[in-house]
Amino acid sequence: MSASYVRASDAPLRPPPRGHAGPLAWLRENLFAGPGSTALTLGLGLLLGWLAYQVLDWTVLRAVWTGADRSACAVPGAGACWPFVWEKFPQWVFGFYPLGERWRPVLTFLIGAAALAPMLMPAAPAKRFNALFLLVAYPVIAFVLLGGGVFGLPPVETTNWGGLVVTLVVAVTGIVLSLPLGILLALGRQSELPVVRGASIAFIELWRGVPLVTVLFMASVMLPLFLPSGMSLDKLMRAIAGLSLFASAYMAEAVRGGLQAVSRGQREAGLALGLSRWQTTAKIVLPQALRISIPNIVGIFIGLFKDTTLVLVVGIYDLLGIINAGLQDSKWAAPQTANTGYFVAALIYFAFCFAMSRYALFTEGRLARTGRR
Amino acid sequence: MKNKLITLMLGAAATVAIAGAASAGTLDDVRQHGFVQCGVSQGLMGFSVPDAQNNWTGMDVDFCRAVAAAVLGDATKVKFTPLTAKERFTALQSGEIDLLSRNTTWTMSRDTSLGLKFAGIMYYDGQGFIVNKAKHPNVKSVNDLAGATICTQSGTTTELNIADYFKSHKMDYKLLTFEKNDEAIAAYQDGRCDSYSTDQSGLYAQRLKMATPDDNVVLPEIISKEPLGPVVRQGDDAWFNIVKWVYFALVNSEELGITSKNADDMKKTSTNPEVQRLLGVTSADGTAAGFGIGMGVDEGWALAAIKQVGNYGEIFDRNVGKDSPLKIERGKNALWKDGGLQYAPPVR
Structure with missing residues (x-):
């Protein structure tokens, strides 16, 4: 009962197959899959490592950490000039806001953050009340706190606002104003009423056809000449208005893209159910359209945030503007002062834009899950 | 256009x-x-x-x-x-x-x-030149720049001024223009050109931002107004x-030796009629000099300005001159009696 094809002994043990899990396997599959891949990994790794070392070398190893004026930083071979940042940083945040009143922007920011945080968390309760507070009460509170002039708060003119405070004020107001305006314009553009449609199209095309710098320049230089003498509109308000209108035109197009992506059947179904046009739009079409346009809307928000630096051309000191002004201080003039200032500016802008972008991703993911249900 | x-x-x-x-x-x-x-x-x-x-x-x-x-x-x-x-x-x-x-x-x-x-x-102010004296120890004036390569920002009048000046002085030169000022300065510091040219006050400011400010000298000539x-x-x-x-008062006070520190004393003690008129000293018979009143301001107008801010020389030295990091020479901004152009009509 023996068959030659039946093995008498166990086959020799072979090594286990390469694992498909764990960090080592990941490395092998993604970075060292073949000779080409390995070479690319090593090359890019070296490049990145070199870059990282350069940054580290400049920001930490060769950097100057303490000093009272330029003599500390004006040393051959010195890296970043941090004492310049230590001295100027409060001004970069608050601009020319009076020293004794700086708690006001801080308080404004804290109230805003406290009210915004629960809005951003899907699980937090009382959204409706919170939204009402943020959109109606908060702007008033912020305006009173920052501007002063009532309740015994010394008035602080907007010309003294500056730095990160102005960047945030401009960006937040621009974002808050441009979204509803953009939605209205997008709906107007789809309207069946010729006047509304025509006006919306004219508005959108006009603002999209002009560069932002031109808008700001017009608002700041030409507008005062057309106003009666002695009447002067606040420069910051002019810039915010210009920026918001500009952003709303782009917002309208982003929302329109979403509106057009919602199938016609949705609207028809809504109407067939006996909902009015407004109800259909508000409860059926818009929620779907906005969900589709979130990536674009956030893109515009981020763009708007970065565009705030353009208010520099009309003489408003935003974050970048105030850093630029500080670079002219002969007390700190040194080879690396400017680079240090711009490095910090880049970090701050990146932090804000990255946070916005990550939050948008989170929202998208959440809404996509809702959509699948 | x-x-x-x-x-x-x-x-x-x-x-x-x-x-x-x-x-x-x-x-x-x-x-x-x-x-x-x-x-x-x-x-x-x-x-x-x-x-x-x-x-x-x-x-x-x-x-x-x-x-x-x-x-x-x-x-x-x-x-x-x-x-x-x-x-x-x-x-x-x-x-x-x-x-x-x-x-x-x-x-x-x-x-x-x-x-x-x-x-x-x-x-x-006016257009000037800066050279690295470590690299060009023999250049003491713009006239030594014959044949030199000069970095400057493109599209400004600086280009034109250089062309005019070098042509009229029958000197050769090579121009290296850059879209941005920072690029021009970087090129100058890298040694791509022998000299960099812009307004003189700007040269002093740029010099401070260079790796070795003391090696770079601003040449005395100004070739534009x-x-x-x-x-x-x-x-x-x-x-x-x-x-x-107010501007004349600042210049006059420097000429008369009135400074922010001695202004009050000068008003009390000076017997120089020029000083007395400028500082609004009431004469012995009680009549005011009347120069301030004539302009519609207080008689102590010049005294207040000099005392609180300083005379022209003090303002210059404190902000751009020898007491500041910039260390700009008085040059053309010296008083007329010191060979400069700062001159004010008399107070009479």
């Missing part, structure tokens, strides 16, 4: 603006507000810079303070409005500011067609006179 258009537009707008703005006197407005609204630059080393405590410093800034001291008796009663180069004239024409002290070059077109008046020349001075609206002669004479 673009510049011409802007000039034309501003000119036309100015005519409209003046019609409205000239109705009330600027002096009355200033008194009513309680401060002088002064337009300065957004940041220019040595001329107007905000420090970390939000205080503005610089030559242009100090002139504003001197005007405030003369008119209101208090040098701190100034509201500084930082302006871009484009908005500066509009801001003045529309009445947003009372005085523009923003390193503005006095040119004929600005003086005659924009509805502006230049009240004096606070700083005689960039007279910088305060500007007021046309059509308000009373205010124009005040601004003009």
Whole structure:
């Protein structure tokens, strides 16, 4: 009962197959899959490592950490000039806001953050009340706190606002104003009423056809000449208005893209159910359209945030503007002062834009899950 | 072409603006507000810079303070409005500011067609050259730059000025132009050119940002005229006179040896009639000198300005001169008796 094809002994043990899990396997599959891949990994790794070392070398190893004026930083071979940042940083945040009143922007920011945080968390309760507070009460509170002039708060003119405070004020107001305006314009553009449609199209095309710098320049230089003498509109308000209108035109197009992506059947179904046009739009079409346009809307928000630096051309000191002004201080003039200032500016802008972008991703993911249900 | 258009537009707008703005006197407005609204630059080393405590410093800034001291008796009663180069004239024409002290070059077109008046020349600037003395130890003047390569920013008058100057002095040169100023300076520091050229005050500012400031010297010659001075609206002669004479008072006081420290003593003790007239000393018979009253301000106008801000020399030294990191030579900005161009008519 023996068959030659039946093995008498166990086959020799072979090594286990390469694992498909764990960090080592990941490395092998993604970075060292073949000779080409390995070479690319090593090359890019070296490049990145070199870059990282350069940054580290400049920001930490060769950097100057303490000093009272330029003599500390004006040393051959010195890296970043941090004492310049230590001295100027409060001004970069608050601009020319009076020293004794700086708690006001801080308080404004804290109230805003406290009210915004629960809005951003899907699980937090009382959204409706919170939204009402943020959109109606908060702007008033912020305006009173920052501007002063009532309740015994010394008035602080907007010309003294500056730095990160102005960047945030401009960006937040621009974002808050441009979204509803953009939605209205997008709906107007789809309207069946010729006047509304025509006006919306004219508005959108006009603002999209002009560069932002031109808008700001017009608002700041030409507008005062057309106003009666002695009447002067606040420069910051002019810039915010210009920026918001500009952003709303782009917002309208982003929302329109979403509106057009919602199938016609949705609207028809809504109407067939006996909902009015407004109800259909508000409860059926818009929620779907906005969900589709979130990536674009956030893109515009981020763009708007970065565009705030353009208010520099009309003489408003935003974050970048105030850093630029500080670079002219002969007390700190040194080879690396400017680079240090711009490095910090880049970090701050990146932090804000990255946070916005990550939050948008989170929202998208959440809404996509809702959509699948 | 673009510049011409802007000039034309501003000119036309100015005519409209003046019609409205000239109705009330600027002096009355200033008194009513309680401060002088002064337009300065957004940041220019040595001329107007905000420090970390939000205080503005610089030559242009100090002139504003001197005007405030003369008119209101208090040098701190100034509201500084930082302006871009484009908005500066509009801001003045529309009445947003009372005085523009923003390193503005006095040119004929600005003086005659924009509805502006230049009240004096606070700083005689002009195009200069900087060379690395470690690399070029023999270059002591622009005339030693024959055959040199010169870095500068493209599209500005600096190119033209260099061409004119070197042509008229029959010297060869090579021009290396850059879109941005920073690039031109980087090229100069990398040794791609022998010299870098821009306005002299700018050269001193750039020098401070170089790796080895002391190796770089600014050559003494100035090859173009960039007279910088305060500007007021046309059509308000009373205010124009005040601004003009505050500047003259600063120059005169340096000439007479009145400083911020000794101004009070000089007023009490000086027997020099020039000093007495400038400082508004009441003569023995009780009659006032009347120079301040004649302008519509207090008799102590010049005393206040000098005491609180300093004379021209003090302002210069503190902000751009020997007491500042910039260390600009007085050069053309020395008093006329020291061979410079700063000259003021007498107070009589």
